[in-house]
Amino acid sequence: MxxxxxxxxxxxTMVFALVLVxxxxxxQTGGKILLPQxxxxxxSQNAYVxxxxxxxxxxxxxxxxxxxxxxxxxxxxxxxxAVMMDKNLNVWFAVVVMIIGGxxxxxxxxxxxxYIKVPPFIATLAGMYAFRGLANVVLQGYAxxxxxxxxxxxxxxxxxxYVPDFLGGSSLNMTCMVVGIIVxxxxxxxxxxNRIDAKSKGYSVTPLFQELVKFVVIGAVIxxxxxxxxxxxxIPAALVWIAVVLLAYAYITTRTTMGRYLYAVGxxxxxxxxxxxxxxxxxxxxxxxxxxxxxxxxxxVAARQxxxxxxxxxxxxxxAIAACFIGGASAYGGEGNxxxxxxxxxxxxxxxxxxxxxxxxxxYQKVVKGIVxxxxxxxxxxxxxxxx
Amino acid sequence: MGKILLExxxxxxTFPGVKALDNVNLQVEEGxxxxxxxxxxxxxxxxxxxxxxxxxxxxxxxxxIYDGEVCEFHKITDSEKKGIVIIHQELALVPxxxxxxxxxxxNERGKKNAINWNETYGEADKYLKMVGLSESSRxxxxxxxxxxxxxxxxAKALAKNARLLILDEPTSSLNETDSRALLDLMLEFKKQGMxxxxxxxxxxxVVYVADKITVVRDGSTVETIDCHTxxxxxxxxxxxxxxxxxxxxxxxxxxxxxxEVNMExxxxxxxHPVYAERKVVDNVNMNVKKGEVVGIYGLMGxxxxxxxxxxxxxxxxxxxxxxxxxxxxxxVLKNPREAINAKLAYVTEDRKGNGLxxxxxxxxxxxLANMKAVCDRGIIDTxxxxxxxxxxxxxxxxxxxxxxxxxxxxxxxNQQKVLLAKWMFTDPDILILDEPTxxxxVGAKYEIYCIINDLVAAGKSxxxxxxxxxxxxxxxxxxxxxxxxxxxxxxxxxxATQENIMACILQSGRGx
Numbered sequence: 001m002x003x004x005x006x007x008x009x010x011x012x013t014m015v016f017a018l019v020l021v022x023x024x025x026x027x028q029t030g031g032k033i034l035l036p037q038x039x040x041x042x043x044s045q046n047a048y049v050x051x052x053x054x055x056x057x058x059x060x061x062x063x064x065x066x067x068x069x070x071x072x073x074x075x076x077x078x079x080x081x082a083v084m085m086d087k088n089l090n091v092w093f094a095v096v097v098m099i100i101g102g103x104x105x106x107x108x109x110x111x112x113x114x115y116i117k118v119p120p121f122i123a124t125l126a127g128m129y130a131f132r133g134l135a136n137v138v139l140q141g142y143a144x145x146x147x148x149x150x151x152x153x154x155x156x157x158x159x160x161x162y163v164p165d166f167l168g169g170s171s172l173n174m175t176c177m178v179v180g181i182i183v184x185x186x187x188x189x190x191x192x193x194n195r196i197d198a199k200s201k202g203y204s205v206t207p208l209f210q211e212l213v214k215f216v217v218i219g220a221v222i223x224x225x226x227x228x229x230x231x232x233x234x235i236p237a238a239l240v241w242i243a244v245v246l247l248a249y250a251y252i253t254t255r256t257t258m259g260r261y262l263y264a265v266g267x268x269x270x271x272x273x274x275x276x277x278x279x280x281x282x283x284x285x286x287x288x289x290x291x292x293x294x295x296x297x298x299x300x301v302a303a304r305q306x307x308x309x310x311x312x313x314x315x316x317x318x319x320a321i322a323a324c325f326i327g328g329a330s331a332y333g334g335e336g337n338x339x340x341x342x343x344x345x346x347x348x349x350x351x352x353x354x355x356x357x358x359x360x361x362x363x364y365q366k367v368v369k370g371i372v373x374x375x376x377x378x379x380x381x382x383x384x385x386x387x388x
Numbered sequence: 389m390g391k392i393l394l395e396x397x398x399x400x401x402t403f404p405g406v407k408a409l410d411n412v413n414l415q416v417e418e419g420x421x422x423x424x425x426x427x428x429x430x431x432x433x434x435x436x437x438x439x440x441x442x443x444x445x446x447x448x449x450x451x452x453i454y455d456g457e458v459c460e461f462h463k464i465t466d467s468e469k470k471g472i473v474i475i476h477q478e479l480a481l482v483p484x485x486x487x488x489x490x491x492x493x494x495n496e497r498g499k500k501n502a503i504n505w506n507e508t509y510g511e512a513d514k515y516l517k518m519v520g521l522s523e524s525s526r527x528x529x530x531x532x533x534x535x536x537x538x539x540x541x542x543a544k545a546l547a548k549n550a551r552l553l554i555l556d557e558p559t560s561s562l563n564e565t566d567s568r569a570l571l572d573l574m575l576e577f578k579k580q581g582m583x584x585x586x587x588x589x590x591x592x593x594v595v596y597v598a599d600k601i602t603v604v605r606d607g608s609t610v611e612t613i614d615c616h617t618x619x620x621x622x623x624x625x626x627x628x629x630x631x632x633x634x635x636x637x638x639x640x641x642x643x644x645x646x647x648e649v650n651m652e653x654x655x656x657x658x659x660h661p662v663y664a665e666r667k668v669v670d671n672v673n674m675n676v677k678k679g680e681v682v683g684i685y686g687l688m689g690x691x692x693x694x695x696x697x698x699x700x701x702x703x704x705x706x707x708x709x710x711x712x713x714x715x716x717x718x719x720v721l722k723n724p725r726e727a728i729n730a731k732l733a734y735v736t737e738d739r740k741g742n743g744l745x746x747x748x749x750x751x752x753x754x755x756l757a758n759m760k761a762v763c764d765r766g767i768i769d770t771x772x773x774x775x776x777x778x779x780x781x782x783x784x785x786x787x788x789x790x791x792x793x794x795x796x797x798x799x800x801x802n803q804q805k806v807l808l809a810k811w812m813f814t815d816p817d818i819l820i821l822d823e824p825t826x827x828x829x830v831g832a833k834y835e836i837y838c839i840i841n842d843l844v845a846a847g848k849s850x851x852x853x854x855x856x857x858x859x860x861x862x863x864x865x866x867x868x869x870x871x872x873x874x875x876x877x878x879x880x881x882x883x884a885t886q887e888n889i890m891a892c893i894l895q896s897g898r899g900x
Binding site: 255263277 | 700703723724725727728729734736741742743744745746747748752756757759760763766767768770771774790810
C-alpha cells in the first residue's frame with residue numbers, strides 16, 4: 001500500500017504542486033486569486049499558452065525538440081490578419097489566410113528539420129528572427145487595431161467575448177452552469193462505458209474506489225470552475241477553443257497512429273525506422289502541426305489584444321516549452337502527455353497571477369519562473385537516472 | 389624464467405544474473421607478449437577491464453599483484469599511474485583534434501590553465517617517431533588512415549610511460565599490411581623490454597607474436613600454452629577455445645520439409661556509410677529455402693549485421709550493389725517499409741539500441757511494425773491491439789505481469805521475445821534473426837530455439853546470424869561462413885564441425 005501511495009504521489013507530483021501553490025497564493029492574497037474574475041482571467045489570458053503547448057508537446061515528444069519561432073509566428077500571423085481586416089477584407093477569408101500562413105511556416109521549418117536534418121534549435125532560431133522581421137514588414141512597424149466585431153466575438157476578444165446566456169439568469173449565468181453539469185455527466189458516462197466495456201472483454205480495470213475518487217475530484221474541479229465562471233460573465237469564448245484543442249490533442253496523442261509514432265520516434269528513433277516508419281515524416285508532421293497551433297494562437301492573441309503590434313508574442317515560445325517540461329514531458333523525448341502539459345500551463349499561470357496580485361516586482365517574477373522550470377527538469381532527470 | 393610482472397589471482401566478477409569471470413588466474417612475465425584468446429563473450433575484455441580499474445576494486449573478488457605488490461585500482465588513472473595502459477578496440481580519438489592534442493588529452497603538458505603547446509607538439513613528435521610515424525603531430529586525426537590512428541593510440545600509451553601495454557583487438561580494423569607493421573612494432577617494443585598483453589581473434593597473428601597464450605572460455609582460464617616449450621598451432625588453440633561438450637541444448641526439429649528457394653542474394657556488395665571506399669560486404673551470394681534455417685557464422689565485425697541490414701530495405705551502408713530475388717523475382721527494397729511489405733523481417737542483434745522502445749509497454753512495441761493491422765484510418769483500435777499483444781505474450785511465453793509493462797523492466801530473454809513477437813506480428817515469410825540469443829540465459833535460449841523451430845514448421849524461412857559455433861551447428865540446416873565481408877564457405881550442418889568452420893575462416897584470412 002505504501003509503495004502504491006508513493007507511485008500515485010509520483011504520478012501526480014505536479015498536481016499536488018499545483019494544489020500547494022494555489023493554497024499558498026490563496027493565503028498570501030487573502031483569497032483574491034480565486035475570485036471569479038481572476039479564474040476567468042487565468043483562462044483567457046493563458047489561452048495562447050494552452051494552444052501553443054499542444055503544438056510544442058508534439059515536437060518535444062519526438063526527442064526533446066523545441067520550436068523557438070512560435071512567438072514570432074504568432075506575431076506574424078496576427079499581423080497578417082489585422083492588416084487584412086483593416087483593409088476591410090472578409091473576416092473568414094482573413095482567418096483562413098492566417099491558418100494557412102501558420103501551416104506554411106510549419107512546413108518551411110519542418111522541411112529543413114526533417115529532410116535536411118538542420119538541428120531544430122537552429123532552424124527555429126532562424127525562424128524566430130526571420131518571422132519577427134516579416135511581422136514588422138507586414139505591420140510596417142505600427143500597431144494595427146481590429147474592429148471586426150465577428151472576429152472579436154468568435155475568438156474571445158474585447159468586452160463581450162463570452163458565450164451568450166441563452167437561459168437567462170439574474171446573478172448567475174445559467175448557461176454556464178448547465179454546460180458545466182453536462183460536461184461532468186458526459187465525463188461520468190464516458191468513465192462508465194469504458195469500465196463496462198473493459199470488464200465485458202475481461203481486461204483488468206482500476207479498482208472501483210480509485211476510479212470513484214478520481215471521478216469525484218475531477219468532476220468537482222470542473223463544476224467549481226464553471227461555478228466561478230458563472231459568477232462572472234459566463235464561458236469565455238477562448239475556453240471553447242482551448243477545450244477543442246486540448247480534447248483533440250489528447251485524442252491524437254493517445255489514440256492515433258501518428259500520435260504513437262511521435263512517442264516511438266522520441267523513444268528510439270533507430271528502432272522506429274527499422275519498424276518501417278519514416279521518422280522524417282513524423283518530424284515534419286510535428287512541425288507543421290506546431291505551425292498550425294501557432295496560427296491559431298496568433299488568431300486568439302490578436303482577438304484578445306484587439307489588434308496586432310510588432311512586439312507581440314515575445315517569449316511565448318518559452319511559456320509553451322516551460323508548460324510542457326513542468327508537465328512532465330521528457331527533455332529527451334518519448335514521454336509526456338496533454339494532461340500533464342495542462343497542469344504545467346495552469347501552474348505557470350497561477351504563479352504568474354498570484355505574484356502579480358501580491359504586487360511582486362515583474363523582474364522577480366521571472367526569477368521564480370526560471371527556478372520552477374529548473375526544478376521540474378531536475379525532477380525529470382533524477383527520476384530517469386533511478387530507472388537505470 | 390623471468391620475473392613475474394603481473395599476477396591476477398582467483399578473479400571472479402559477477403554482473404546481475406551472470407558470472408562473467410569465474411576464478412580466473414593469469415600470470416604475465418616481464419618482457420613477454422602474452423596473448424588472450426577466446427570466443428566472443430568468453431570474458432577477455434572483462435578481465436582487462438578489471439585489471440585497468442574500469443571495474444573498480446571491490447566490484448570483483450580476487451587479487452591483482454603488480455610488480456610485487458597488491459593493487460587496488462579504483463579508476464583508470466590509478467592503473468595508468470603504475471604504467472598499465474589499455475588500448476581499446478574502439479579507437480578513442482577525437483577526429484577534429486590534432487595528433488598532439490589527442491595524445492595528451494587529459495594529460496596535458498604545461499600548467500593546468502596554461503597549456504604549453506611547444507612541449508605538447510615536441511613531445512608528441514618524439515613518441516610518433518618511436519612508433520614509426522612520420523606525420524607531424526599537428527595533423528588532424530581525421531586526415532590520417534585507421535592504421536596510422538592505431539599507431540597514434542600506441543604513441544599515446546607510450547606517452548603515459550606504459551610498462552604494461554594491453555592491446556584489445558588492435559588489428560580488427562586494419563588491413564593486412566598495417567596489421568603486420570603493428571605486430572612487428574610490438575616485437576620491437578619487446579626487445580626494448582616492454583611487457584604486452586594482446587587480445588585477438590586472429591590466431592595467425594597470435595601465433596606470430598605471442599610468447600605465451602592463455603585461453604579463456606566461459607569466464608574461466610582453460611590453459612596457458614608456452615610457445616617456446618610446446619609446438620603451438622592454430623588447431624591446437626581452437627581446440628582449447630571451443631572444447632566444450634555437446635549436450636542436448638538444441639530442440640530437435642523433425643518432419644519439416646524444405647521447399648523451394650524463397651530469397652536469393654546475388655553479388656551483394658555494400659560499402660561503409662562513412663568511409664565510402666571501404667567494402668563491408670564483398671560480393672556475397674546466398675539463398676534461403678522455405679522451411680529452412682540457414683546459419684551465417686562469423687566473428688564480430690565480419691559484416692554479418694551489415695549484410696542483413698543492407699538487405700532489409702537498405703538500412704545500412706552506401707553504394708549497395710547486387711540483386712535480391714524474392715520468390716524468384718528481382719526486387720528492390722528501398723526502405724524498411726518496403727522490406728516489411730515484401731514479407732521480410734529483420735530481428736536486430738541490438739535489441740535495446742535498434743529494436744525496442746524501452747520506455748513503452750509491451751503492447752506498443754508488439755504492434756509498432758504493423759500498426760495498420762490494429763487501426764482503422766489512423767485511429768488505433770486499442771481492444772484489438774491489447775488482444776494481439778496478449779496473444780503473442782502467451783504464445784511466446786513471455787514472463788510479465790501484464791502487457792502494459794514497460795519493456796525496459798523486462799529481462800533480456802523476455803525482451804528478446806517481445807522483439808520476436810513484434811516481427812512475427814508483421815507476418816513475414818523470411819525472418820533474419822541477428823544474434824537471437826545474445827546475452828540471455830540458457831533456459832530462454834532453449835525457448836527461442838523452439839520458436840525458431842515453430843517458424844520453419846509453419847513454412848517460413850529463417851536466416852540466423854550467430855557468432856556462437858555450437859548454436860549455428862545445432863540449429864541450422866545449412867551454414868554460410870563469413871569473414872571480413874566475404875562468404876568464405878558453405879556447408880551442410882551435418883558436415884559441419886567447430887574445427888572445420890574455424891579452419892575455413894583461418895584459411896581465408898591467410899589467403900589475403
